[in-house]
Amino acid sequence: MVTFERSKEVFKNEQVLQEEYTPDELIEREEEREDYIEALQPVANAASPRNIFVYGDTGVGKTVATRMILNELSQDMEQFDDVDVEVVWANCKELTSYQTAVKLVNSFRERSQKISMSGHSNAAVYDMLWEEIDALDATHLYIVLDEVDSLGTDDDLLYKLPRARSNQDINNTYLGLIGISNNFKFRDNLSARVKSTLCEHEIRFGPYDAGELQTILEQRAEKAFVEGMLISGVIPLVAASAAQNTGSARRALDILYNAGSLTRKKDADAVTEDHVREAISLVEKGVIEDELRDLPTQSHLVLYAVALLAEQGELPARRKRIYEVYETIATRLDTTVKAKRTVLNRLSQLSLKGFLHVDEVNKGRSGGKHYQYELDIKQDLLLNILSENTRLEELMVDQNLDQFS
Ligand SMILES: Nc1ncnc2c1ncn2[C@@H]1O[C@H](COP(=O)(O)OP(=O)(O)OP(=O)(O)O)[C@@H](O)[C@H]1O
Ligand SMILES: [Mg+2]
The missing domain is CATH 3.40.50.300 (P-loop containing nucleotide triphosphate hydrolases)
Incomplete structure (x- = not known):
């Protein structure tokens, strides 16, 4: 037995799969x-x-x-x-x-x-x-x-x-x-x-279909991976997944790159379909993070209100309650406090985008109904990303959460 062995190379040139790389020729367009x-x-x-x-x-x-x-x-x-x-x-x-x-x-x-x-x-x-x-x-x-x-x-x-x-x-x-x-x-x-x-x-x-993505991936893979590293189902699986989602070549390349990195990390002999599946969920998580980051500040405030309620065990919460907390946050930050209607609109947008989960609750015979919201993403992840917003960060550092109750 020897302790040290030459680590296996997965990539010949991993830069080829990265965003900054410009391919030699434009294909499929x-x-x-x-x-x-x-x-x-x-x-x-x-x-x-x-x-x-x-x-x-x-x-x-x-x-x-x-x-x-x-x-x-x-x-x-x-x-x-x-x-x-x-x-x-x-x-x-x-x-x-x-x-x-x-x-x-x-x-x-x-x-x-x-x-x-x-x-x-x-x-x-x-x-x-x-x-x-x-x-x-x-x-x-x-x-x-x-x-x-x-x-x-x-x-x-x-x-x-x-x-x-x-x-x-x-x-x-x-x-x-x-x-x-x-x-x-x-x-x-x-x-x-x-x-x-x-x-x-x-x-x-237009968006790429699976066949087009496959050609693009093959062109890159040949330059990026050591020969024989990709088992035959890998590229079709990556292409199908990206085509089904948005038809984005960036996403397809991102998945393939992540699958290769995982293979290297695990010191495995080849990139397999399992690595691809794992890479798909990693990329999806990354996409959600980017979308969260890119939301306008007012949406960050609304999400922060829901996160605070989550910390206090107050979820699911009704719109009225979320608005109260939002109002406090916006006032503390000395930013525009948007009207209730606007904030309620934002709440529905955020649930359409998959950040919040909404339930319509019917109050039986009296016929009344109301909406209640929960987080549809991990609380830690949300707070992490919200803290990148410099204005919110200040508030999060010196804020005693009890002050919102
Ligand atoms: N036809 C193609 N052949 C080779 N590579 C491609 C092709 N189309 C896209 N790519 C690669 O996919 C990635 C995304 O492409 P690009 O940056 O041009 O997208 P975009 O349409 O400008 O997207 P966005 O709207 O987000 O800016 C890049 O890494 C690019 O090199
Ligand atoms: Mg662009």
Whole structure:
């Protein structure tokens, strides 16, 4: 018997399964690729670029496809002397129009010339932006606003960018805008003035089916895993599970990566279907955590109210009681105390999303009925995530729970 042995390698290159990796070629998105090529054709003809709005569920390749196609465009344009394309990306997550404009200005500037997120007038920031764009050593600029739905109804930037050239704010550079969104409501709710320009050309990315996911997974697995590590049912199982859920390639890759990591942790000889099943539940838990984290602060407050009631053994609780606790929390935090109706709406949304469980209780003959709520997720998990919300954290640290009773 020897104590030390060479540990078995599961992955040849695990980075291939991670989010930052860009695959060599785009597969299973032929139609979308054709759409893109058509929409970008004016650039190759040295004409004015079109604005493009790309939408579809999360994880269906919008970002990766856009990156790859714009790279191709820039490269292919090198053959023409009269076209030079530059591309700037900004992720709008948690930014306003103003902040995104600042970010864009800064993306053109050297470190010492960058401006701060506040302190300039709106007009001044746009002037700087136009100046930077006009000064570019390129004929065409595409600005890609990823996760553009984060801007919500604050559509100033989406209004101004497409009009900059016709307003003669910029004169030298042709400007095209690409907006990417996974929020279907955002598209429907765009104001008419923005929709008419931003959505000049729309490209929809549908969910992947199991067969498509399988091809994508196979392409990656070959590079990621040591040969012979995956038993034959593994990829179909991962693909089927992700297809059944949302058709997201991100989720499929995530499951496969987790299955590989589990195999390594257990020092097993191969990735089996059992590892996949275990990975699926891990990924599901992660998804719930992310969704919880991304909820607006007011929803966090409502959930915190329910969590406090849980700590005091007061669940299931009625809506009235939850509202009382919510009111106390919101007041202590010195934040807006929303009207009862609004909070009740949030309660039903939170149960639709699967964070709360609601029961309708009928009071027999008298005919009255009421709703009572319970947590539908683990209390520890919820409190952990709520404590990441800096405002709530303060309250949680110095709060004696009895004060809410
Ligand atoms: N057709 C594809 N071929 C290879 N890999 C893909 C393909 N589609 C998606 N992926 C991979 O799946 C993951 C998610 O894709 P991507 O980031 O493009 O999704 P998205 O549509 O932008 O999602 P979100 O709306 O959440 O931003 C990435 O790791 C990406 O490389
Ligand atoms: Mg994306």
